[in-house]
Amino acid sequence: MSLTGIERAQAWIMRVFMGVLFALFRILSPWRSAEFRGLPPVSNPLLLMSAMQLSQKIRRREVSSVEVVEAFINRIQTVNPLINALVQDRFEAALLEAAQVDKLIQESSGGEEVLQDRLPLLGVPITIKESFALQGMPNATGVVFRRGVLSTRDAPPVALLKRAGAIPLGVTNTSEFCMWYESHNHLYGICNNPYDLARTSGGSSGGEGSVLGSGASVIGIGSDIGGSIRMPSFFCGVFGHKTSPGVVSNDCQYPDLSGCQPDYVSSGPMCRYAEDLLPMLKIMSGPNADRLSLSVDVDLRKLRFFSIPHDGCSPIVSSVDKQLIQAQRKVVERLEADLGVKVQEVFLPGLKYGFQIWNTYMGLPDKDGKPPTPFSVLFGEPGRPLWPLWEVARWMMGRSPHTMAAIVLSLIEMTNSSKPSPFILKQKEQLQKEFEELLGTDGVLLYPSHPLLAPKHHHPLFTPFNFAYTGIINILGLPSTQCPLGLSKEGLPLGVQVVTGRFLDRQSLAVALYLEKTFGGWRDPGAA
Secondary structure (H helix, E strand, O other), rough: OOOOOHHHHHHHHHHHHHHHHHHHHHHHOOOOOOOOOOOOOOOHHHHHOHHHHHHHHHHHHOOOOHHHHHHHHHHHHHHHHOOOOEEEOOOOHHHHHHHHHHHHHHOOOHHHHHHHHHOOOOOOOEEOOOOOOOOEEEOOOOOOHHHHOEOOOOOOOHHHHHOOOOOEEEEEOOOHHHOOOOEEEEEEEEEEEEEEEEOOOOOOOOHHHHHHHOOOOEEEEEOOOOOOOOHHHHHHEEEEEEEOOOOOOOEEEOOOOOHHHHHOOOEEEEEEEEHHHHHHHHHHHHHHHHOOOOOOOOOHHHOOOEEEEOOOOOOOOOOOOOHHHHHHHHHHHHHHHHHOOEEEOOOOOHHHHHHHHHHHHHHOOOOOOOOOOOOHHHHHOOOOOOOHHHHHHHHHHOOOOOHHHHHHHHHHHHHOOOOOOHHHHHHHHHHHHHHHHHOOOOOEEEEEEOOOOOOOOOOHHOOOOHHHHHHHHHHHHHEEEEEEEEEOOOOEEEEEEEEEEOOOOOHHHHHHHHHHHOOOOOOOOOOO
């Protein structure tokens, strides 16, 4: 059994149509390269410390929380006019909260250990993806009709991080409705990559990736239903972890998910330094943290390692860049040399249907049989559903409130069959079985975070299915950590995602620590 002629025709028609749309886009809305293609280097040493190091220094009174928060505010004010990552700040409130932290430490009689146990992030600044509710902050997700909507409470993982002592500096840019892998919308504008302002920071957590990659934040929070944590983290040279589903709460985010989509979304940490991933995940998981056994030590020498260099050459997905293939090969070589393990290269044929599997499962109904809300209905709120072809005409006249990416999603939805393909369902079932047998309880897989280096702005419109490399991991329900691996010859971040068995997040986080030590982790874009 294979894809039907109709399904192959749909894919071909969509590729041709996307090419025409992209050509129109370049003609009608040409992108002008940024005047400055890089950022100034980080000069304040406080900005070069992990969140764990900062919290320790604050607790020991070696530095005040006010000094730390001021350092990050100054960096944001320097770089944000170039990257457009932070869309609303709360600097005054953050400084007041930092002063309260310093007062608490001065008056505390419990000692550093007590503070560390109760408030592990005490006084450390953090940035929050704008799709999460943060009390008093916008929660529009780049949607024009939600301009002025403010959150009246905190999303559960945000509340847990604040309760641990973290101080939010503001909220960061996303793609429109968080449904595209470039953070661009008509409410806040486009977010730039800190390593090259003419390139995308990714999406939908692109603002988080950019502010972290620029050295203007040390920890952040993102969400991921098709790669929205891992792709921005990859493009911006930082660490990002897609958690095992059902561990970190996804409540109080916009937009609401429907159908079976909640089964495949994960909220998780985004960090410049690998050592912050595990403590952040422990805090964000709240009462579910025990399910991950994060306190159990991981001996990398006792794990089995596998490497898949590409998806098997899907005809609708770009070939993996040779520099990424080479970087993943170097990881294999170092693992074998340093740990004495044997990394087995494997190929799973079903991976080349990654997009089709993701797209099919995003359209399935929930357990009560209720189908997901169509994109056209969501994009048309608060009025009638959006008509994609008419919206293209409105966009060409400059009258559409939506980005071309949002319109394209509605067009792709139009080509979907009303019934899921039996072939695609079978491919997913086979892949699920193969991954479970491959990984077991001690298997670790290296797989590209994306087939290309950070694309130039708007180019994702011409390669709309490239997120399949991350999206398929969502559908399989597996945790995955994106890890930076240095820079390409163009000065752009290289990276790889590390995939492990469900609820074995601690294994990929341990590998992230090793890769940071081995390949250097995040690089200051101003000094790169």
